Amino acid sequence: MNLTIHGAARQVTGSMHLLEVNQYKILIDCGLDYEKDRNIQANEDFPFNPSEVDVVILTHAHIDHSGNLPTLVRMGFEGQILCTPPTAELAELLLMDSVSIFLNKMHKQNKHRRGKHHSTTRQPLYLQKHVIDTVERMVTIGFNKPFRLNGDIELTFIPVGHLLGAAAVVLKVNDHGEEKTIAFTGDIGRNNYPVLNDPQPLPPVDYLVSESTYGGRFHSKDKTIEQVLIETIDKACIKESGRLIIPAFSIGRTQALVYSLNKIFSSGLLPPIKVFVDSPMASASTQVFRKHHGLLNEEAQEFYRDKGDEFEFDNLTYVENLKDSRQIANYFEPCIIISSAGMLEGGRIQDHLYNNIQNYYCTILFIGYCAKGTLGYRLLRGDPVVHIKDREMAVYATIKKTDLFSAHGDHDDLVNTVKQQKPEKLKQVFLVHGEDESMQAMADALFADGYKVTIPEKSLSYTL
Template sequence: MKLTFLGAAGEVTGSQHLIETSSRRLLLDCGFFQGPRAESRRKNERLLCEPKQLDGVILSHAHIDHCGNLPRLYRLGFRGPIFCTEATADVAELMLLDSAKIQEEDANYLSRKLRGNHPPIEPLYTAEDVRELLKLFEPCPFGEWHDVGHRNELRLRFSPAGHILGSAITEIDINDAGERKRIVFTGDVGRRNMPLLNDPAIITDGADVVICESTYGNRLHGSSQDMKALLLKTLLEAEARSGRVIIPAFALGRTQQVTYFLNDLFNSGLLPPIPIFVDSPLATRVTQLFLRHQLELDADLQEVVKHDPDPFGFHNLTYVANQQESMELNRRTGSFVVVSASGMCESGRVVHHLRHAVSDPRNTILLMGYQAPHTLGRQLAERHSTVRIYNQDYPLQAQVLQLDGLSAHADVTDLKWWFEESTRHGHFGKAFLVHGEPDAAQALATTIRDYVDEEPIVPKFGESFEI
């Protein structure tokens, strides 16, 4: 049996890992590389696995860096099943249709920029590719073994990962020519005691191989409750300065956490009377999925909805309905808050809001999580003297705050806890650490070496291992 790392190896994007047995080829995730436009397109248009030879995909969750290249996989000939949780299937539909729209817009933009007799740029995939791909999804409930193939050859089971709605830790039992192996793929591991989501499940039956993320393998996060206090403090200070607050937030997960906190502050009478806008059509649709799948959310949310049927909405919160309303926000005066995608400030309506906000010292940009290298979000986090937006340089004079308390990724203490608690019940053999920058992955390898039988491995891109 062979394991090859085709993405998120030595970096935090483009999750994709290939399992090959004597009779099957399975892909764990098929994510987009996210970064500068030209580099991203070059990496995403070339798949290193052969789509037509794949027997299936196991999808950990519906973030674009984990699912975003599935439609291209389909476009290039893949027709196998895609296994995921029910909520992940619903969320992936929204995320991938939105991604297809971006691919088509980007292709049109690049085609217009070409000179001479160059052929037009094709999108990496289209909305039609997404709609056909969705027919391949096979949703599986949490906690139940799902048989794949014949003669007990392969089965899988999903458990909550606590990362985003629907996210799963996957246990895979494989019978390869009479030799049975168990592989655990964490996808992205969430944090304990976070709003909305249940804690990550521990593994009680051990595993021969663990493939684990390491995004924050060398970092500690602040408390999510501290984040609520800091959010309130930021809004009060902005109101005093008559400034606006721009919160670039991922449409999936982070926006719902922010609005959930704001709803709690409103109900507690602490929130200042400052207009708040969620300006992301995708975030609005994702929020409806949170309500649809609320029985998968944590006990605190279940209590809240007993007396508040909309935990993501309140009197002075407005979900922006259309592009015209979005444009009008930038003509407003006085204090207000805009929560808008994308979280790394690379695309979407938030880029327009940042363009109008970055050069005014009364304003605040509130970054809510990890910012990948070379993105506008990373430039803001590093407080460059100028930032480039739509090919124009703007002086960065607004305040920039980066709050990691709402990070959806486990930090080093959460990951150590997960390995420690899981290995109380059964041993882990090999561990491969992915989805982390090199320093973070190496630090986590040192942290967990006492919980696995062999020295943890940080694989390089394209590297293969016999297991």
């Protein structure tokens, strides 16, 4: 049995791990590598022949885990893509959105290149038809239901929180008569996160491939999500009679936020305030959450039994069309605007920023990670002037952030996930999906407790 870490090796994005068992090739995740953003076409350069992969197992829908699947299909992969039912539905939404993003970027780049007298035009990484081909290959499997890939390999999905449908992958392998087990964590969620269930413990395994995104970092614990929201809304919308803009990823983060606001307003902890959710994808993905209501946590289900729909309340409006989105600028009462994209790179959020970044009575609350180089990162860094929609604009709005909506487990959560395994039984831990310092912090903590830890180099193979 051979394992090769082809993506998310000593970096966060581009998860892609190849497991070979008796000449049967299993690809766990096939994510977009954002490190290649300056040359998105580099994601075509698979270090293996896509047509030789027998099956893909997808841990969850986020683009850094699913976003290169249509390229894999376009370049010859003909097998099944195994995932949970919510992952299949959310991945379709995200992949279709990726096509729109690619086309917009290519249009801008080609327009710029024509101005520079370039004769060639760039093409998007994949198109809608490739996404359709990809979705048609998806076969869904429920949690904790063993599924036999072939006579030698059995797959089980274990729920890990993080996102609706997100799963760790546990493979039980007959390797030339010897039974071996290996688990891939995907992304590990947090306990007591809005809407989602806590991560379920993994069964004992011989090998573990673990994410390390928040290695060495700890989430704030001095306040609850509701306390932070109440304080921020009270100051921005009640005391200052202004508006609160919350950039949020449409899938996962927005649902957690809307549910938290629903709890606050339905309990009378704040007076009614108009809330706009301005993201068609958020509306579509919320329907997926409603469809798979049985996978939500017990608190959300109890809320539903007592008070009704977790994602609907008085004064909440889901904004569908662009005309209605632009009309929000003419709403002069205090309000909360939730819009994507979370890092402010495109999407309707840019219109709201353009209209409000110079408004002293506007607060922008970041509830998610912003990568270096993004507009969100520059605002969080405190840049006094930023570039929005072809214009340099001074920043007069108040900028705030909280990490309480992060759906990633922190250092303790990650280490404790590994510690569910006995060090004398677990033969090796491979750390992926993290920056160097995060991986090293996690490795040091595990070394101290007797675990054998490897921080793999990209495309280096290990015999298990």
